[in-house]
Amino acid sequence: MAVTDEAIERIKEMIVSGALRPGDRLPREADLAAQLGLSRNSLREAVRALSLMRVLDVRQGDGTYVTSLEPNLxxxxxxxxxxxxxxxxxxxxxxxxxxxxxxxxxxxxxxxxxxxxxxxxxxxxxxxxxxxxxxxxxxxxxxxxxxxxxxxxxxxxxxxxxxxxxxxxxxxxxxxxxxxxxxxxxxxxxxxxxxxxxxxxxxxxxxxxxxxxxxxxxxxxxxxxx
CATH class of the missing domain: 1.20.120.530 (GntR ligand-binding domain-like)
Incomplete structure (x- = not known):
């Protein structure tokens, strides 16, 4: 599995398990990368991909949040x-x-x-x-x-x-x-x-x-x- 794909799977597991819920803000990039055992670059790519899928919402100057995860979104x-x-x-x-x-x-x-x-x-x-x-x-x-x-x-x-x-x-x-x-x-x-x-x-x-x-x-x- 590619490193970025692995990072996406790790974040998805956190959402599925309830560790991250709709509307939650993700931990700081450095902290989340360390928690998941990933490089910051691979984590950054995963966040970018998940934001395109409307799973994550990257807010400049504020942080990255889990979206509502509504089906229409x-x-x-x-x-x-x-x-x-x-x-x-x-x-x-x-x-x-x-x-x-x-x-x-x-x-x-x-x-x-x-x-x-x-x-x-x-x-x-x-x-x-x-x-x-x-x-x-x-x-x-x-x-x-x-x-x-x-x-x-x-x-x-x-x-x-x-x-x-x-x-x-x-x-x-x-x-x-x-x-x-x-x-x-x-x-x-x-x-x-x-x-x-x-x-x-x-x-x-x-x-x-x-x-x-x-x-x-x-x-x-x-x-x-x-």
Missing amino acids: LLDALSFVVEVHHDTTVLEFFEVRRLLEPHAVAMAALRMTDEQVGDLRAHLDRVGADSSADDLVANDLEFHRRIAEASGNSVLCSLLENLSGPTMRGRIWRGLTQEGAWGRTHAEHQAILDAIADRQPDVARGWATVHVAGVEQWLRRSLLDS
Whole structure:
């Protein structure tokens, strides 16, 4: 194991064991290096890596702290991995989204309040045939974000939010090049919401699967033909 990797593992063990808790300040660099039996250079590299992973927060002039370790914070690093992938790799992100989003929708069908359903229906009604592409995209993103949030699972919500970037590009491409795509998307959103409002998680899951798979299938054919 590389020295820096070993240093990362040592700090991780301290967090897992409870020796360091969310919000705790790390001991001084020299003291922590001695405590862990590491060189200050390797410890410094480990702290830098863990700060990029949002596990540690380095505050200039104040010290280094353990972050809140909330899932949405730690999963932020995933967004970078997602954003730097292009071409046919985007299909793999769609596959993951197709596995996750229907479950989020089914959970939302059991957990969304009537008020949330009403607000989401009003949100969908804000766009129409004369809406700009920007408005349609923003409406689409917000629709899926609210449902993921209503699932009540912060990890699932964060994963879906991080997948929204590359999959959204594919959805925009389809909307601009396939006739009737935006209308179809809106109708599927309505069907998903109707199933949620009727408290039918299996029906909601089915519509969500059709919704995501439709874009995935179109994109797969488009990439293969290009």
